[in-house]
Amino acid sequence: MSGVVHVVGGGLAGLAAALALTGAGRAVVLYEAGPACGGRARSYDDRQLGCRLDNGNHLLLSANRTVFDYLDQTGARDTLVGPGAPVFPFHDLSAGLGWTLRLSRGRLPWWVLDRKRRVPGMRLSELGGLVRLMRAGPETTVAQCLRPGALADRLMIPLAVSALNTRPESGSAALMGRVMRESMAKGGAACIPWFPRDGLSESLVDPALSTLRARGAEIRTGCRVAGLEMQGSRVGAMLLPDGRRALPPGDQVVLALPAHSVRDVAAAVLPELRVPDAFESILNLHFRADLLGRLTGDLALARFAGVVGGLTEWVFVKEGILSVTVSAANHLAERPQEQLAAAIWAELRAVVLPYVPPGEQARLPEAMPAYRCVREKRATFAATPAQERLRPECRTRIANLVLAGDWTATGLPATIEGAMRSGLAAARALGPSAGRP
Numbered sequence: 001m002s003g004v005v006h007v008v009g010g011g012l013a014g015l016a017a018a019l020a021l022t023g024a025g026r027a028v029v030l031y032e033a034g035p036a037c038g039g040r041a042r043s044y045d046d047r048q049l050g051c052r053l054d055n056g057n058h059l060l061l062s063a064n065r066t067v068f069d070y071l072d073q074t075g076a077r078d079t080l081v082g083p084g085a086p087v088f089p090f091h092d093l094s095a096g097l098g099w100t101l102r103l104s105r106g107r108l109p110w111w112v113l114d115r116k117r118r119v120p121g122m123r124l125s126e127l128g129g130l131v132r133l134m135r136a137g138p139e140t141t142v143a144q145c146l147r148p149g150a151l152a153d154r155l156m157i158p159l160a161v162s163a164l165n166t167r168p169e170s171g172s173a174a175l176m177g178r179v180m181r182e183s184m185a186k187g188g189a190a191c192i193p194w195f196p197r198d199g200l201s202e203s204l205v206d207p208a209l210s211t212l213r214a215r216g217a218e219i220r221t222g223c224r225v226a227g228l229e230m231q232g233s234r235v236g237a238m239l240l241p242d243g244r245r246a247l248p249p250g251d252q253v254v255l256a257l258p259a260h261s262v263r264d265v266a267a268a269v270l271p272e273l274r275v276p277d278a279f280e281s282i283l284n285l286h287f288r289a290d291l292l293g294r295l296t297g298d299l300a301l302a303r304f305a306g307v308v309g310g311l312t313e314w315v316f317v318k319e320g321i322l323s324v325t326v327s328a329a330n331h332l333a334e335r336p337q338e339q340l341a342a343a344i345w346a347e348l349r350a351v352v353l354p355y356v357p358p359g360e361q362a363r364l365p366e367a368m369p370a371y372r373c374v375r376e377k378r379a380t381f382a383a384t385p386a387q388e389r390l391r392p393e394c395r396t397r398i399a400n401l402v403l404a405g406d407w408t409a410t411g412l413p414a415t416i417e418g419a420m421r422s423g424l425a426a427a428r429a430l431g432p433s434a435g436r437p
């Protein structure tokens, strides 16, 4: 193939596709509607807080091999930070109890036998739930696999809610099982947590754009593609803000759009396209608080903690910011921001205070500091068995058109790893040499 590949959508799926294609020598034009690339994983300058923020905290695991390959290509692997070990501090707000889960690095889960490393109060008989998750069929939910107990309440439900962004009563066990098979089942070495040191854009977007530009790709931000047109049996034109762009034979198109906009853009060429249509939101509250480098214990090491028994699910300690993530947050849509922020600040103090030396406690005052609330209304598709059935393959019936995005049939929930794999699959589907892992 010698034509240009038009990648529509500058999120991580589109960027991964563009990297794979340019890596295979293809000419690429990337079209992004927004002023900057990154989509649902982006950083921005927040005027209110006077600092750089991520739209939402993102956690990666060492098991995310596609993400690490991508970072190696763009030279950005060393922009991630983490504890360097499979260490997860947790806090149960209702019990007023903190602990640290320390997984064994190898495949044998010795940690379950050690009371100091495992989940407090868990029974070994609960481990059967993990096996059920990993073997679950397509119609089963996470809740149907887990037995009530501390392992479920203090580990598996929080992990499932954040991996699926869907409550366990409706979340797909098959999707969670796939996450487990690729991470926990491979041992702690596959579960080492990582997150961007400076920001999502600094790690995942800007270095990729520099690499793409160095390979000759054209990046068009602020360029919303309104639609596609057929010419015979192929996509023959794109509708751009500055007019219709005819595509010569040999040109190909990757639609790497969010699920909620792909049907509009593809309406004239793939009217039959069905995609996930139910979504879950994610709430992030970023508070101005300067505690990085001043904490003690496992929170100082990990820089994040899991939380159960309240609204807060994960706490992240960043430069000048304490930040909280709440997944599957549709049920909080009507709660006033100020009320949510006050409740979450009180929870956050309870989690973090035990790790703050007495001399630094003024940095975590009772009065709530300045904050920013970011609600991503359609953060991901709802990872239910019914939505899973709506995920299309990347190939379409049109030879020069493929799909990418975390909502395509990757076998994974909507994650960075899934988005990037979808980009590689799309690139591979266009030609023999592009997108090879």
Ligand SMILES: Cc1cc2nc3c(=O)[nH]c(=O)nc-3n(C[C@H](O)[C@H](O)[C@H](O)COP(=O)(O)OP(=O)(O)OC[C@H]3O[C@@H](n4cnc5c(N)ncnc54)[C@H](O)[C@@H]3O)c2cc1C
Pocket: 008, 009, 010, 011, 012, 013, 014, 031, 032, 033, 034, 037, 038, 039, 040, 041, 055, 056, 057, 058, 059, 060, 223, 224, 225, 226, 256, 257, 258, 261, 265, 282, 283, 284, 376, 378, 379, 380, 404, 405, 406, 407, 414, 415, 416, 417, 419
């Ligand atoms: C708050 C939050 C927290 C998350 N936490 C995690 C986490 O901890 N770990 C993890 O792995 N994943 C996490 N995710 C999921 C992850 O961010 C997504 O799976 C991933 O970013 C999706 O990438 P994408 O390229 O498929 O889609 P998108 O990021 O949605 O990219 C699509 C792009 O297309 C552009 N676009 C839309 N319409 C047009 C048009 N007509 N023309 C041109 N461009 C257009 C959009 O502006 C966007 O840039 C989180 C998501 C959110 C929102």
